[in-house]
Each structure stands twice: as structure tokens, then as C-alpha cells.
Amino acid sequence: MGLKELPNAEKGKVVLRFAPNPNGPLTLGHARGVTINSEYSKLYEGKVVLRFDDTDSKVKPPIKEAYGWIESDYEWLTGKKPDIIVKASERMDIYLEYAEKLLRDDFGYVCKCSAEKFKKLRDDSKECPCRSKSPLENLSHWKLMNDGTFDEGDAVVRVKTSMDLPNPALRDWPALRIQHSEHPMVGNKYKVWPLLDFQSAIEDYEQGVTHIIRGKDLMDSTRKQTLLYAHFGWDYPETLYWGRVKIHEFGSFSTSGMRKDIENKKFTGWDDPRLPTLRALRRRGFDSDAMRDFWIDLGLTQKDISVSLQTIEAFNSSKIDERCERRAFVRNPELLKFDNSSELITSLSIKRHPMGQIEGERIWDLNDKRIYLEKNDIKETKIRLKDFADIRILDDMVQLESYERSDKRKIVHWLPVSMAKNSILTIPKGDEIIIQKGMIEDFELKKGDIVQLERVGYAIIESENNSSIIKLLWLHG
RNA sequence: GCUCGUGUAGUGUAGUGGUCCAUCAUGAAGCCCUCUCGAGGCUUCGACCCGGGUUCAAAUCCCGGCACGAGCACCA
Structure with missing residues (x-):
């Protein structure tokens, strides 16, 4: 779909601005402003002014470090630096x-x-x-x-x-x-x-801003500022508005509220995975292009909306899937052993990505005949080990039935002991953190990589490459 | 109370008088394919806030309701 045309916009002459209060890093709410403004600037070969509205040191005091946080959040999301950066306090x-x-x-x-x-x-x-x-x-x-x-x-x-x-x-x-x-x-x-209305009006004039895109809660600001502009004999910029946004899973985004909760140790920091800050989302593995696509898809309307995180996740999956390798992650692992009648091959090679988007294979050593399966999966006696073999479960023993797929039995993920490493998957859920222990496939686990845990979902690897326990942070299903 | 804004499927969005028994995405249900509950393909479900009016013709224009939201901070 994309964005509608900007009224009275001339290519090369559009100046937009994004004006946050540096009282914390950027949140998902700010992402709309950043995306819309930067996209329009791209569309019209214009400029974006990043302006820090830091004229209140009492009610919403600025944080010194936040200026830098916001600049880097902005750059992460748009892929480029703002064209101009000004701080109200230095003006x-x-x-x-x-x-x-x-x-x-x-x-x-x-x-x-x-x-x-x-x-x-x-x-x-x-x-x-x-x-x-x-x-x-x-x-x-x-x-x-x-x-x-x-x-x-x-x-x-x-x-x-x-x-x-x-x-x-x-x-x-x-x-x-x-x-x-x-x-x-x-x-x-x-x-x-x-105050905002005065500072913002003057600075927009000083910067030659041609188009203001702001929340519709600021409609009266426009009217106040227009009165001021009329007095000074200036033309007020074209102004567009967006409505209020809520994300189901997060509610509204209050920077001051989060700041308080971080100070009270309710959250570990601004990148706590439960928080709707851009740095938390980035840490979890959200892709900045997906995030932008999402906001562009919502477009610029004055409707108050409430969207589900699932929608953002759908955008994200479609961006990241082709570059995510697959790994097995066995939750609540049960150790079982092949019986003596089962003659096993000694190694197995599995694709890194089922569609071959990523070249190469994962090699599994099968010399040890013990394997891990999820507790939930062994309720049935006949299952198929994914990419390997049909088996029958007899108490704590398993019996090889066939390498070929012989029927429509359920396909489950599994792990030979030689390939299994202890792992902890951290799942943010509302205000809670759920810790899911399990065994991760010990094959090229690189810090910062996002993998798709087969039959589970996407997660990012947070521990150093040779840690004895692999820490995973949940992204989404 | 005053002022302003918004109302299209569960959620978002397209659509500014006929080409709309209304677009696309997401969601849900089902099927196909695939050695993932992933990806891909297909099918189905589901909406113009209400009431008047203008018109040959209205989601689209007008009026009146109703609902929701915002501003009326020595916050941004």
C-alpha cells in the first residue's frame, strides 16, 4: 500500500522533523514517528531534523545518556543518521x-x-x-x-x-x-x-520545517502555534496527524513509567525483553525493516488503533525466516536409549534451512545410542524422529522401525546426547519472565544469531560461543 | 462544561457518487505440499456506527443522533 502523498510537497525541498523528549530511549510508540517521517523524507528526497525537546528539567527531566540512545535507536530503525540534530537546550x-x-x-x-x-x-x-x-x-x-x-x-x-x-x-x-x-x-x-508549543513553533521556523507530522493530541498545538506564526508573519507548515496507538501486549508506552519501574528494579534495564523499547525489541531479534514495513502498512490515519504484537511478528517472520538456521531444542528432555536390536548409522546430516536458503548441512554424531525427546512427544508410542527414522517407544527404550517414512505418524524433533547442550530459554510474557530449560542442538551456536528452534519458534543466542550453558532469548513463534 | 477529532470484517487498512454483492494484510477454520506446530499454495469465515435527507445512483455528499478518543498542564 504505502504512504499517501504529502500535500504541497516538492521533491528535494521537504523538511520534516521528529522531536522526542530525551527522558529515555525510543519506544515502539516513537517508531511510528520515526518511520513515517524518514519514509516521507526518502520519498521526497528531503531532510529529517531530529530535535531533542528537552526544555523541562522538572516534570520529565532529560537523561544525559538518552540523547545518544535516541540517536542510535533512530539509526537502527531507519538505517541512516538524521540529517540534522538539534537540542532545544542549546538553542x-x-x-x-x-x-x-x-x-x-x-x-x-x-x-x-x-x-x-x-x-x-x-x-x-x-x-x-x-x-x-x-x-x-x-x-x-x-x-x-x-x-x-x-x-x-x-x-x-x-x-x-x-x-x-x-x-x-x-x-x-x-x-x-x-x-x-x-x-x-x-x-x-x-x-x-x-514550553513545547513555543519552543517547537520557533524551532520549526528556524529549521525551515515544511511538514509537521504529529499525534492528533497535538491538534490544539497547531492552532496555538498558528496564532503565533500569524503574529510573526510566518507561514505555518503543512500539518498531518496520526491517532493514538496501543499494542495489545504492551498497553500504552510511558517512558516515565518505565523509568520508574527500572529504578524500582521491576525491570532490569531499558533493554529488558518485557519492555516495548526499541532496544529491547532489537535485542530480542526484531528486524528493523520489518518494523518499518509494519508502520508503513498501518499508514497515516487519525484513527485511534489497537494492534496486536502478532501483526508485527508476522512482518518479522517474513523478513528473518530465510536467514535463520534451524536447530533442535528439546524442552523437558527425557533420555531414552535405542535397544540392541537397533542398528544405527553413525552420523546424520540435516539441512541448515529446509528450503535451502542457507547452504550447507548440520552434521550429527550418532555413535552414542541415547537420545533426548520432549516429554510431551513420547505420550505416543509410534513417532518419527525428524529427518531420521520411525521409532517405537518401549518404556525408556526406543526401537528403530525404519529409516524410510512408513506411515503418517507424528514427526517430532529430537537430539542425540552427543549433540545436546544444556540451555535456558528466557521467554518474556507480559510482566513475567518464563524460564524454559531444555537441550539445544550443539552445532555452531553463535552469539547474536537468531535461530528457528524447530517446532518451537524463533530465539536469539545470547551467550558467548563456548559457554557451557547456552542462553536463548525468545523472539516469537 | 467548552473545543477538536475519529467511526469499513476479530485486528489494521484500501476505497472520496456508479467499474464495490467493497481491496489487501493479519487472524481463525480447513485442505494441499513439505520429514517442524516454520515456509509456500489453495479454500472458507468475516465489515461500510445508527437514523433521516440529496440523487436515477451513497461506504463515498448533507443533517441529526450515538459511540470512542484527545486538548483545555507553569509535561512533551
């Missing part, structure tokens, strides 16, 4: 200058009302007393805000729109407020910080 002088201009132009004022008091006035469409101050007076209060004389909460700068606007959200909206908390990038240099 503060520009924002403050525009704020001052706002006051000089009498298009803004320093409001000393409490938030509650202003809310009441606004709901009644009444002007607050601060609104009638002269630019000169505002400028002198502005100075007091910036030099630290005014304390946090003492004053905000508002954009003078109109108190009669039908939409209460747009009435004299707040543009800057005082924060004395230390900022991880610039310390205590600034006392006054812009």
Missing part, C-alpha cells in the same frame, strides 16, 4: 530572544496569576489583570524572571491571543515558565524555559 538564546520580541511587540505578557486563578478567568473568558501591562512593564518583569528574582511559579509569559476564542485551550496560552532545577546539559544557566 535557548534564540527562544528567549523571540520571547522578548513577543513582549516588545505587545503580543505577549508576563502573567503573575496562579495557574488556578488563570484557569478560572479563562473559563469565563475574562482577561487577567496582567494582560493590560505595558510592554515596558512586561520587559522589566521579564528581566526579573530571567535573573532569578522571581521564583518558580511566580510568573509565566503568555501569548496574547483573545479571551473570546471559542476553544478555551487557545486563550492566552502559556509560552514560557520559570524552572530553577538543574538541566543535565546546560546546568543552571537559564531560569526561564519555553
